[in-house]
Amino acid sequence: MRSKLFVPGSRPELFAKALAGDADGISFDLEDAVAETRKAEAREAVRAFLKNVEAVGRKILIARVNALDTPHFAADIACVAQPGLHVINLPKPETPDQVRAAADAIERAEHANGVVAPIGLLLNIETPKALRDAAALAAAHPRVVGLQLGLGDLFEPLGIDRREAAAVRQAMFAVRMAAGVAGVYAYDSAFANFRDVEGFREEAALSRRLGFLGKSCIHPSQVALANAAFRPTDAEIAHALQVLAAADAASAHGVGAYVVDGRMIDAPFAASARAVVANARRLGLLPAAAAHPTTHHE
Known part of the structure; x- marks a missing residue:
């Protein structure tokens, strides 16, 4: 999965277009990209789309749900744990118990929705505690397939410049080593300034050199950049x-x-x-x- 394109769950008119694009994975976002007043609407839109299994094709389909400590988590899981989904992206887990709780919720939803193939868990590493304990989080449950770095959420509360190369490199290396301990993949963070093409290229090149699988994209224009960066030459x-x-x-x-x-x-x-x-x-x-x-x- 060289590229993963975020699509707001509240914008169902974009789903088919994203599916027809060149991103290896599509991540339906129920978290940051959806206003509080539209959470229920967004999860229902994603559920309805995932029910149409024939439309899935060969894309890897991911849903980024709201965090465990929000009032939306349980409803999100119940809606999106459908046969068409491959991975659930969990924001801000900080303890192995939280990872196991999320895995249990997914299992219950799978049974309720007739899911046969187990849905994987991609854990966001986006707090200092999660970064410190990333290896334990990755090993907390067999459902965990990868760790995804979230540099914006990790750096901003600490006053760390998102473009500080030394900090970016250190965070990437820590997440890659933690993923290596657990035998799961490491996936790179989003790059918010989609007009900064060279900045995206440089960061993607760094993450590839550090053994990351691919990079998150917040805009369709970033997909080709990620695909090129993570293509073997x-x-x-x-x-x-x-x-x-x-x-x-x-x-x-x-x-x-x-x-x-x-x-x-x-x-x-x-x-x-x-x-x-x-x-x-x-x-x-x-x-x-x-x-x-x-x-x-x-």
């Missing part, structure tokens, strides 16, 4: 294919470490190469002859 794909071919040859000769293009390669690098090839295959970036370089590494 031709050079990366070619190198990954070389690594896998060399890994097969090394395995056949009982060799654990070997050299590709002057670099020492062993198991962690081969695993990374497999991930690059798998991602390239999903995106249709590999020619047929190269799509399955070996059966050993499928």
Whole structure:
């Protein structure tokens, strides 16, 4: 999921347009993008859309609900936990017990709504406490599929400049390490100034270098930028294919470490190469002859 586009739940006229766009994921926002007086209207609009399972296509569909301590959480979960939804994005969890409570609410709603495939939980890391305890939050329940950094909510109350590069890097690194502890993915924050194309590119490039899966988009114009930033380059794909071919040859000769293009390669690098090839295959970036370089590494 290179790109995830937020769509206000109170704007159902935008749902089909977002679905037809190039974002890998669509996040129906019931939280920040919806005025208090329109919360019920928004959740009903999202519920009605998700009931039309045939319209889902291949997009990853996400719903950002309101936080556990709001009067809207229970109703949000009851509405959006539908067969068409893949992930629920939970704002501001701070304790493992809160994560487990959210997971329990989702399970009850799944049973009530006839959901067969379990819906995942994407946890927003957007408070100092959540950042400190991010690894524990990520490991709190098997439903957790990822951690999403929320830099605006994290920085603004503390008076930290959202564009302070050192702070951004440190927060990204902490979230990526926490996600790594739990074996889930890390997903990048939104970038509010959608007219600052270079700023978005720079931040997306940084998050990719730090191992993030993709970036949130608040405007359709950011989708192409995110898709480009998190696309494996031709050079990366070619190198990954070389690594896998060399890994097969090394395995056949009982060799654990070997050299590709002057670099020492062993198991962690081969695993990374497999991930690059798998991602390239999903995106249709590999020619047929190269799509399955070996059966050993499928």
